Amino acid sequence: MADTKYTKDHEWVRVDGNTATVGITDYAQEQLGDVVYVELPDVGKSVGAGDEAAVVESVKAASEVYAPISGEVVEINEALADAPNGVNEDAAGAGWFVKLKLSDASELEKLMSEDEYKSYLAELD
Amino acid sequence: MSTKTTFTGHRGLVYEEPLIFERSRDGACGVDLPEPEGVASRLGGMERQGGVGLPGLSEPEVMRHFVRLSQKNYSIDAGFYPLGSCTMKHNPRLNEKMARLPGFSDVHPLQPQSTVPGALELMSELARWLMDLTGMPAVAMSPKAGAHGELCGLMAIRSALEARGEADTRTRVLVPESAHGTNPATAAACGFTVDAIPATEDGRVDLAAFEAKLGPDVAGIMLTNPNTCGLFERDIRKIADAVHDAGGYFYCDGANFNAIVGRVKPGDLGVDAMHINLHKTFSTPHGGGGPGAGPVVLSDALAPFAPLPYVTSTGGELRLVEDEQSSDADPFGRMVAFHGQMGMFVRALSYMMSHGSDGLRQVAEDAVLNANYVLASLKDVMTASFEGPCMHEALFDDRFLKGTGVETLDFAKAMIDEGYHPMTVYFPLVVHGAMLIEPTETESKETLDNFIACMADLAKSAKAGDKTRFENAPELTPRRRLDETTAARKPVLRWTPPAPAQAAE
Numbered sequence: 001m002a003d004t005k006y007t008k009d010h011e012w013v014r015v016d017g018n019t020a021t022v023g024i025t026d027y028a029q030e031q032l033g034d035v036v037y038v039e040l041p042d043v044g045k046s047v048g049a050g051d052e053a054a055v056v057e058s059v060k061a062a063s064e065v066y067a068p069i070s071g072e073v074v075e076i077n078e079a080l081a082d083a084p085n086g087v088n089e090d091a092a093g094a095g096w097f098v099k100l101k102l103s104d105a106s107e108l109e110k111l112m113s114e115d116e117y118k119s120y121l122a123e124l125d
Numbered sequence: 126m127s128t129k130t131t132f133t134g135h136r137g138l139v140y141e142e143p144l145i146f147e148r149s150r151d152g153a154c155g156v157d158l159p160e161p162e163g164v165a166s167r168l169g170g171m172e173r174q175g176g177v178g179l180p181g182l183s184e185p186e187v188m189r190h191f192v193r194l195s196q197k198n199y200s201i202d203a204g205f206y207p208l209g210s211c212t213m214k215h216n217p218r219l220n221e222k223m224a225r226l227p228g229f230s231d232v233h234p235l236q237p238q239s240t241v242p243g244a245l246e247l248m249s250e251l252a253r254w255l256m257d258l259t260g261m262p263a264v265a266m267s268p269k270a271g272a273h274g275e276l277c278g279l280m281a282i283r284s285a286l287e288a289r290g291e292a293d294t295r296t297r298v299l300v301p302e303s304a305h306g307t308n309p310a311t312a313a314a315c316g317f318t319v320d321a322i323p324a325t326e327d328g329r330v331d332l333a334a335f336e337a338k339l340g341p342d343v344a345g346i347m348l349t350n351p352n353t354c355g356l357f358e359r360d361i362r363k364i365a366d367a368v369h370d371a372g373g374y375f376y377c378d379g380a381n382f383n384a385i386v387g388r389v390k391p392g393d394l395g396v397d398a399m400h401i402n403l404h405k406t407f408s409t410p411h412g413g414g415g416p417g418a419g420p421v422v423l424s425d426a427l428a429p430f431a432p433l434p435y436v437t438s439t440g441g442e443l444r445l446v447e448d449e450q451s452s453d454a455d456p457f458g459r460m461v462a463f464h465g466q467m468g469m470f471v472r473a474l475s476y477m478m479s480h481g482s483d484g485l486r487q488v489a490e491d492a493v494l495n496a497n498y499v500l501a502s503l504k505d506v507m508t509a510s511f512e513g514p515c516m517h518e519a520l521f522d523d524r525f526l527k528g529t530g531v532e533t534l535d536f537a538k539a540m541i542d543e544g545y546h547p548m549t550v551y552f553p554l555v556v557h558g559a560m561l562i563e564p565t566e567t568e569s570k571e572t573l574d575n576f577i578a579c580m581a582d583l584a585k586s587a588k589a590g591d592k593t594r595f596e597n598a599p600e601l602t603p604r605r606r607l608d609e610t611t612a613a614r615k616p617v618l619r620w621t622p623p624a625p626a627q628a629a630e
Contacts, residue, residue, distance in 0.1 A: 034613075036613035060534075061552075084614060
């Protein structure tokens with residue numbers, strides 16, 4: 001399985017070749033509660049690292065999902081439009097948000113590894 | 126509790142009321158007239174071919190339907206209503222009496238101006254009070270609610286930037302993290318980009334972070350004061366000076382003006398535009414979504430761009446300026462079809478004149494006193510997010526529920542079983558599991574003591590692990606706990622008629 005990297009805003013990114021899959025972490029979905037709506041960008045849109053890439057809305061709040069790295073949107077998870085609960089059920093897998101065509105692989109180095117993210121979460125509690 | 130079911134589905138004298146369409150019966154409404162004899166139709170084949178889809182009920186049935194629905198409504202007239210950020214103000218009956226005077230309630234917006242000098246005078250007098258209480262030189266009366274007022278203020282700012290030739294370069298609006306969601310939405314709707322300002326540990330704008338964000342592309346700042354954490358922004362003068370020095374404007378969200386009326390004049394704080402929610406600050410029942418009124422006071426820099434229509438005085442005679450040709454200023458346009466929310470203007474002015482300026486000051490002071498009483502009484506039972514004193518609302522978070530398995534939502538639902546409308550929950554977003562309590566200024570100490578005792582008792586139950594009191598709450602309401610997730614994911618927004626038993630003729 002490819003290496004997964006994390007942001008402080010609780011997004012994850014997993015790179016496979018030239019494509020990076022982006023989602024929110026299990027911790028994020030748990031904090032949000034039941035997700036009721038996901039707004040995804042158009043395919044072809046270019047996003048910079050830290051730009052708003054999507055919006056996730058739960059019964060508690062609406063939050064922005066930021067692109068962990070820059071790139072062009074090549075695919076979006078259409079299934080979330082009809083079944084936003086996918087984010088709650090499998091945030092780290094089937095509940096992914098967008099796939100980006102990687103523009104600068106070195107940006108990945110600035111993100112947290114799984115262990116680093118876990119200790120970051122421990123600090124938050 | 127009783128699990129008794131009834132034959133009718135009603136519970137006691139609380140009725141299960143179907144939709145009005147479900148109550149509809151063919152032929153139940155209207156007047157029975159005999160078929161005319163010896164009259165030929167002159168509609169040339171254009172006669173109606175079927176029903177028009179309106180419900181058919183007799184007058185008493187309609188009356189019962191709406192009375193039953195009204196009994197399911199909750200209001201400040203029925204009980205304590207501590208909804209934070211919403212200011213459920215006491216609505217004196219005198220306001221209603223004034224608003225029902227035929228001279229106000231029966232006027233039509235298209236009447237000739239010469240027939241409504243009283244209405245114009247009322248608008249002019251209310252405007253004078255608003256300018257005096259805020260220390261501002263101008264006011265746009267027509268915006269219909271808070272967010273509409275924000276739009277008015279930002280459009281005035283945009284017009285001022287256009288007049289300076291800087292509309293294309295000043296495109297960024299700074300908004301604190303704790304702002305009402307309408308602030309960034311308004312800025313975005315006006316074509317600006319939104320840049321969030323972080324908060325300090327004590328819940329105020331981070332002045333250093335704010336100053337670092339200033340630049341030649343900043344159009345202005347949108348700031349709520351007192352802010353959404355119920356705290357006064359101590360650095361507001363410095364913020365105003367800094368944004369002005371950087372060439373931007375200062376929009377103040379006046380949603381919480383009720384906490385400072387008579388004590389602070391926003392004009393003295395360097396504000397360029399601020400909306401005033403008449404329904405919050407100067408009363409008018411507004412639970413359930415309306416109506417609202419959001420006049421916007423403007424500084425000298427923005428006053429020339431105030432929207433149409435407005436009331437002006439020439440030679441002691443009041444007149445309504447309704448188009449750009451008859452305006453000697455530079456209005457940015459018109460935001461409403463007519464002249465504003467007249468019924469609320471009457472109520473607001475009645476409220477002002479019956480309280481007087483000293484009375485309005487006391488209203489603000491009582492609101493702040495009540496909130497601080499709640500904060501002081503509950504800060505050791507629940508967890509207060511920030512050190513007091515607060516302004517008109519007290520903010521708590523869910524740290525006291527940590528490890529209990531009870532969440533803010535469960536706590537709020539259990540309050541309903543106890544006969545309390547919950548406070549605002551999960552807002553503002555800057556604290557975890559927020560509970561924002563804003564007691565009405567007229568509540569007695571006895572009412573507040575009862576509420577505080579109930580909150581303390583619920584907190585004790587949660588900490589003692591009595592989850593049953595929370596997990597299915599509310600249990601004593603007609604509908605129990607609603608499935609908010611399904612309601613949001615698969616909303617049923619439209620009534621679908623049942624398939625007809627037989628084909629239409």
